[in-house]
Amino acid sequence: MLGISAYPKDIDPDYLKRAAAAGVREVFTSLQIPEDTPTEFTQGLRTLQQAVHALDLNVIVDISPATFKKLGLADNDFNGIYAQGFHSLRLDYGFDDPALIRKLQKHFTVVLNASTVQVDFLNALQVEGVDLRKLVVAHNFYPKPDTGLTAAYFAEKNKLFQEWEIPLLAFIPGDGLKRYPVYAGVPTLEHQRGFNSYAAYLEMALRYGVEWIYVGDSQLTAQSLAWIQRFSQDGVITLPVAGTTQLPSDPLKVRREVSPGMVRIQTPRQATPVGPVLDRPAGTVTIENDLAGRYHGEIDIAKTDLPFSPTSNYLGTIPAPFLPLLPLLDGQHPVQFTAL
Structure with a gap:
């Protein structure tokens, strides 16, 4: 499944429309980018909310404890996040309480940070009564060059999620507009930095068996979008x-x-x-x-x-x-x- 990303500072509603017309239904955004000014964050978030509502897109929002203040909410006011139309949460560092995750599952699709998930944590979630079948684990992306994951580490880490039958999400670089503030791509795998998005997508799907593949950068080209969607629908490699x-x-x-x-x-x-x-x-x-x-x-x-x-x-x-x-x-x- 292909997902794209949209961020408050450089959101392009026309890009979202083109992606939706091509069959994309999933969008990732981060509500904790420190480079966003208050005005950029507020205006960009409003534009994003309007666009995804009009196009009926699902949004995964990346949050940390600092996100609530940026949204004008009280600490841990998850009801306030839900009321703003966000029903899928990618929990960054600071949200590792199994009881909280079980509670959030009543209203949200919960996406865990793959870097923090170990066997003992999965066991703790199971004991707490978390429905592991409804969890997703998402790898980080890495804006700073030379900091992305090695292929060997990535493949070894993914064995855990495959054993527990938990869907996996990872990011590929965009070959259109790169994401601010570094503009060097935001891949999960370091060797994919600078890759054409289409080639990165097929490698993620065919070599690593990743089910949820998101473009981490702000845009990918229309050509790559068309070829990815064709492969997804017909299984033909262009x-x-x-x-x-x-x-x-x-x-x-x-x-x-x-x-x-x-x-x-x-x-x-x-x-x-x-x-x-x-x-x-x-x-x-x-x-x-x-x-x-x-x-x-x-x-x-x-x-x-x-x-x-x-x-x-x-x-x-x-x-x-x-x-x-x-x-x-x-x-x-x-x-x-x-x-x-």
């Missing part, structure tokens, strides 16, 4: 290719055998005259020519830098931002080339 008009336009199956050097597309074996034959750096799309014998007509994509081959006609190149897609092509989903 592969952008530069420098060609010769590739098939229909979805194609990928061979299930995973090779270290190339992705093999299932296409008819057919006569293919020798054409332009170039070097094959990672991302190069080729079709085997008649020198390949019975393999002529097969379309391949170089996953790594491969040596020159006289049997491989050049068709195009997967641009660098989309190279992270290639290790994800294992035959589980069809691919569709699109010219850039």
Whole structure:
């Protein structure tokens, strides 16, 4: 499931409308960003409330104990938050009382901070009577470069939530407007900082099995939104290719055998005259020519830098931002080339 984010200082109602029109129903916001001035916070929050109400979007609000004062509420006035139209809470540090979480579940969807959740805490929640089936755990995002999670830590941490069958939420960077005040992306995984949003989404879904994937930055591009939603609805992976008009336009199956050097597309074996034959750096799309014998007509994509081959006609190149897609092509989903 794709979610987006909207923040008081730079909220764009038109972006929310476009996302809603594309099928997005979930929005994340933070009510504890210290860089928001009181005016920016008040005006932006009002704009957000009006937009999500008009579009019937669900909002997860990230709160801390300081949030109540920013909203003009008494400490721990959760009824006041509910009355403002916010019914999903992401609890940051300071809200780790199992009795409070059980109480909040009566009215809110409760989203816990994944960094603070350990086995003993889950056991304490269970003893208190918290309905673990209705919980969500959300990883942090990390505005400061070089502070995001490693892939190994992320995967190991997620085993706990998978064992307890608790849905997991993580953030990917946006490839449109970056979030203030650092403007360096807000990913969960450090290696995804600077990733194209579409590539980051597919990696989160296919490699890590994350169910709730939110764009942490303030916007993603219309192109990435369309490709993500297409994958969500049809299971088709869009592969952008530069420098060609010769590739098939229909979805194609990928061979299930995973090779270290190339992705093999299932296409008819057919006569293919020798054409332009170039070097094959990672991302190069080729079709085997008649020198390949019975393999002529097969379309391949170089996953790594491969040596020159006289049997491989050049068709195009997967641009660098989309190279992270290639290790994800294992035959589980069809691919569709699109010219850039």
